[in-house]
Amino acid sequence: MADQKLLDTQVTFSSFDLDARLVRALAKLKFTSPTLVQAKAIPLALQGVDILARARTGSGKTAAYCLPVIQNIIQLKEAFNVTDEARQATRALILVPTRELAEQVTDHVKKLLLYCSQDIKVANIAGNVAPQFQKPILAELPDIVVATPSKALAHLEAQNMVLKSTLENLVIDEADLVLSFGYNDDVRKIVTYLPKIHRSFLMSATLTKDVDELKQLILRKPAILKLEEEADDADNLIQYVVKCSEREKFLLTFVVLKLRLIRGKIIMFVNDIDRCYKLKLFLEQFSIKACVLNSELPLNSRYHIVQEFNKGIYDYIIATDESELKGEQDSDDEEDEEEEDVNTTEQTDSKPKPSNKKKKAKKVIKDKEYGVSRGVDFQDVAAVINFDFPKSAKSYTHRVGRTARGGQRGMSLSFVVPTEIADEHRERDRTISRSSGVDDSKVLARVEKEQNKRGVNIKPYNFDKKQVDGFRYRLNDALRAVTGVAVREARVKELKNEIMNSEKLKAHFEDKPKDLDFLRHDRPLHPTRVQQHLKHIPQYLMPKIAPPTSASTGTAVASNNNESELPTQQVPFKKVDNKKRARYHAAKKRKSDPLKNFSMASRSGKKQKN
Numbered sequence: 001m002a003d004q005k006l007l008d009t010q011v012t013f014s015s016f017d018l019d020a021r022l023v024r025a026l027a028k029l030k031f032t033s034p035t036l037v038q039a040k041a042i043p044l045a046l047q048g049v050d051i052l053a054r055a056r057t058g059s060g061k062t063a064a065y066c067l068p069v070i071q072n073i074i075q076l077k078e079a080f081n082v083t084d085e086a087r088q089a090t091r092a093l094i095l096v097p098t099r100e101l102a103e104q105v106t107d108h109v110k111k112l113l114l115y116c117s118q119d120i121k122v123a124n125i126a127g128n129v130a131p132q133f134q135k136p137i138l139a140e141l142p143d144i145v146v147a148t149p150s151k152a153l154a155h156l157e158a159q160n161m162v163l164k165s166t167l168e169n170l171v172i173d174e175a176d177l178v179l180s181f182g183y184n185d186d187v188r189k190i191v192t193y194l195p196k197i198h199r200s201f202l203m204s205a206t207l208t209k210d211v212d213e214l215k216q217l218i219l220r221k222p223a224i225l226k227l228e229e230e231a232d233d234a235d236n237l238i239q240y241v242v243k244c245s246e247r248e249k250f251l252l253t254f255v256v257l258k259l260r261l262i263r264g265k266i267i268m269f270v271n272d273i274d275r276c277y278k279l280k281l282f283l284e285q286f287s288i289k290a291c292v293l294n295s296e297l298p299l300n301s302r303y304h305i306v307q308e309f310n311k312g313i314y315d316y317i318i319a320t321d322e323s324e325l326k327g328e329q330d331s332d333d334e335e336d337e338e339e340e341d342v343n344t345t346e347q348t349d350s351k352p353k354p355s356n357k358k359k360k361a362k363k364v365i366k367d368k369e370y371g372v373s374r375g376v377d378f379q380d381v382a383a384v385i386n387f388d389f390p391k392s393a394k395s396y397t398h399r400v401g402r403t404a405r406g407g408q409r410g411m412s413l414s415f416v417v418p419t420e421i422a423d424e425h426r427e428r429d430r431t432i433s434r435s436s437g438v439d440d441s442k443v444l445a446r447v448e449k450e451q452n453k454r455g456v457n458i459k460p461y462n463f464d465k466k467q468v469d470g471f472r473y474r475l476n477d478a479l480r481a482v483t484g485v486a487v488r489e490a491r492v493k494e495l496k497n498e499i500m501n502s503e504k505l506k507a508h509f510e511d512k513p514k515d516l517d518f519l520r521h522d523r524p525l526h527p528t529r530v531q532q533h534l535k536h537i538p539q540y541l542m543p544k545i546a547p548p549t550s551a552s553t554g555t556a557v558a559s560n561n562n563e564s565e566l567p568t569q570q571v572p573f574k575k576v577d578n579k580k581r582a583r584y585h586a587a588k589k590r591k592s593d594p595l596k597n598f599s600m601a602s603r604s605g606k607k608q609k610n
Contacts, residue, residue, distance in 0.1 A: 011039050016046065018067060019074050021115035029111055035060035040225050042067055045201070050222035052202045052215055058377075058405030059227070061173065062108050065201040069094075069169045070112055072199070073120055073143050076168065089166035092144040093194075095152060095187070097177040100376045102126035103303045105173065106146045120144070126151055128299055135160045149178060149186035156193040167198050170218065175204040175211050184210065191217060205401075206394075237404035238411045239451070240461035241444065249387060249415045250282055251475045255468050256385075257288050257316065262411070264382025265309065268318045269399050271388040276320050277490045278482055279387060283316075285478035290316035292494065301498040310379040317378075318387075321395060378402050386414035393446040413461065416440040 011034055013026045034042065037055040045051055045068035055061055069092045080087040096102045106124040113120050123142035125134050131154045138145070138161045145152070145161065155161040172178055178187065200218045204211055207226070215222065244252065256262055270276050273294045283290050291305050291314050308314055381403040390396045396414075403410030418441045448458055 013067075016042050016067070018071055019116070022067060022070060022074075022112060025112050025114045028114060031063070035064075037061055037225065037227050038064045038067075040227065041065070041201075041223075044223045045199070046071060048199055050200045050219040051225065052204075052207075052219060052222045053225040053227065054204055054207050055225070055227040056205055056401060058401070061203045062105060063112075065094075065171050065173070065203060066105075066109055066112055069144065069171065069201075070109070070116075070120065072168060074116065077119060088141050088143075090138075090141055090143065090145055090161065090163060091166055092169040092171070093152065093163065093167060093190075094144065094146045094171040094173065095149050095178065095183075095190070096126070096146065096173045097148065097181045097183070098376070099126045099128070099148065099299045100302055100306065101174065102146050102148060103299075104377050109144060109146070122146065125155065131155055131158055131160060149183040149190060153186045153190050156190060163194055165195060167194050169199050169201070170194060171201040171203070172214070172218070173201075173203045175202045175214060176206050176208050177204075179208070179210040179214065184214075187214065188217065205398075236407065236409045237400060237456075238409075239400060239414075239456065239458045240412065241414045241416055241458050242461050242463065243416050243418060243421070244463075245421050246417055247475070247479070249417070250279075250479060251468060251471060252415070252463060253279070253385065253387060254283070254286055254288075254475065254478075255463075255471060256413075257283065258286055262383045262413075264315075265312070265378075265380060266316050266383045266385060267378060267381055267402055268316065268385045268387045269321045269390070270318060271321060271391065273320055273491065274487055275388060276318050277487050277494070279318050281482045281486060281490055282478055285481060286474075288316070289314075290318050292318050294320040296491075296495055297498045306376055306378065310377070312380075321390060321399060380408070381405070382410060384410070384412045386412065389414055389416050389440040389443060390447075391443060393443065393450040396443075396447045397450065414444075414458075416444050 013031060013034060014023050016034075018026075036059065037053055038060050041051050041053050041064040045065070051065070053061065053064065073091050076091060077087055094105060096105055102124050103126075106122055109122045110117070113122065121140070121142040122144040123137050123140075124146045125137065126146060126148045127134075131151070134155070135158075138155060147155075152161070156163070172187070200220075200222075202211065202215060202219060202222075242252065253268070257266075268279065268290070270279060273296060276292050276294050280290050280292050291309070293302060293305055297305075305314070305317070309317055384400050384403045386396070386399060390399060400412040403412065419439050451458055
């Protein structure tokens with residue numbers, strides 16, 4: 001498939017023989033030419049063929065199954081009379097791994113139903129609501145139901161939703177992620193409540209052994225579409241890695257954001273919720289606003305944060321990637337698996353302190369159906385910063401896949417803390433703690449191996465440390481203020497605010513959606529002292545030489561690696577002439593020195609007047 005283009009301009013949606021109302025809705029959404037997965041999957045699906053499609057996130061998989069499903073329902077409704085009771089029934093079930101993705105799929109379906117919303121109804125039952133309260137929604141027999149596997153199974157077992165004789169379409173989106181979230185048994189049980197003959201779609205970013213087993217269970221003589229992205233499209237993503245200490249991660253992140261060395265919207269990934277708030281509080285010391293996105297926050301807040309980010313209201317999101325799931329572990333190399341197993345057994349053997357931490361964590365309810373590194377549709381992301389390096393090569397691929405989507409350019413910047421550097425700095429500073437128990441260097445080796453298979457090289461990126469040494473004292477001041485107590489207080493404060501906004505204002509926002517614009521998620525938490533002198537950078541600390549520019553974002557980070565393949569375009573920092581600067585400061589000093597600025601003529605003139 002490498003010879004195929006991402007967008008085939010020779011094919012249009014009108015050539016698929018879709019209902020005129022769907023074509024109008026697509027035109028309203030400014031969908032002109034179908035993507036590769038849409039051009040291949042839609043014609044086959046309209047013929048009634050089961051589909052197994054592997055395509056990367058952001059390739060248009062949602063529309064690839066939504067359009068055939070809606071078209072099928074329109075044709076079925078036209079086959080019945082208006083008075084026929086069989087005309088209204090639930091004919092499509094869409095299973096997704098996370099509630100965020102359920103919201104996005106539902107929103108996408110509603111946009112496609114813009115001109116036929118009176119005839120076709122869609123219901124999202126993935127929310128954190130008890131099944132008995134959702135029973136009236138299902139009693140109205142919506143044509144399309146969007147749910148997570150666990151919620152769909154609960155309604156099927158309670159007989160709130162009966163699909164044995166009416167279901168025509170089954171969709172499992174992000175199938176590999178559905179299985180990695182532990183929904184394998186749920187999906188197998190759901191199949192027993194479905195008719196034997198129905199059309200099925202399995203959409204996935206990767207084809208694992210579990211997905212293959214699911215294919216044999218659900219699909220009948222499927223068309224398997226393994227859609228690879230073009231080499232040119234892969235080149236749109238430039239990947240960098242920086243080997244540094246834990247403290248330098250904070251320093252370099254501050255420099256990159258404060259000096260706007262990377263322009264545009266940025267997602268910063270961390271590995272746990274405490275790190276999420278620690279980084280937010282650290283950036284607040286320098287008046288850098290950022291949102292947090294994690295499994296503690298209510299679903300309504302998480303979905304609204306993503307919407308506002310996509311609109312351009314927020315530039316920075318600090319997201320937790322809590323991928324501690326079996327399906328997210330690397331399985332390509334058996335030796336790597338054995339090493340991971342050893343690490344996990346060593347952690348379980350040493351139980352005193354970790355067990356206490358786990359007990360404390362249980363006090364806070366997390367959403368098990370939370371996912372950010374995959375599924376969530378982040379738009380126009382200029383760069384991804386792996387503040388904490390992921391724990392697996394799969395997680396890395398999903399993270400960097402948030403940028404360079406839809407033919408746009410993007411970059412990723414990953415901080416790697418090798419064990420030897422971490423141990424050396426920990427001996428000098430006991431306040432520094434590792435972000436995770438996984439050796440970043442070992443994971444990086446697996447990541448590089450995986451990326452090399454795709455013909456992609458991760459470039460080393462060396463900061464010119466002489467340029468940023470002047471910021472170190474500010475780094476120390478900021479980190480001293482961000483204590484463990486401050487992080488806990490910020491975590492509680494943010495959670496209380498978001499719960500209040502999510503629950504009490506939900507009905508108000510439904511009546512007045514424009515009021516959502518006044519709800520901000522990047523307001524400062526300030527549970528600790530804010531040092532005013534950190535907000536502004538003195539001119540003498542500004543870099544003297546302009547850093548090179550990244551082709552993906554417009555600007556990049558200052559580097560001393562002259563032999564790298566980085567672009568040479570300059571950002572707006574002027575090269576300073578030291579001699580001119582010295583003459584300027586000398587002249588300024590003479591003007592401000594009263595002994596060198598004393599005028600006898602002016603003094604005598606004043607005496608004569610007196």
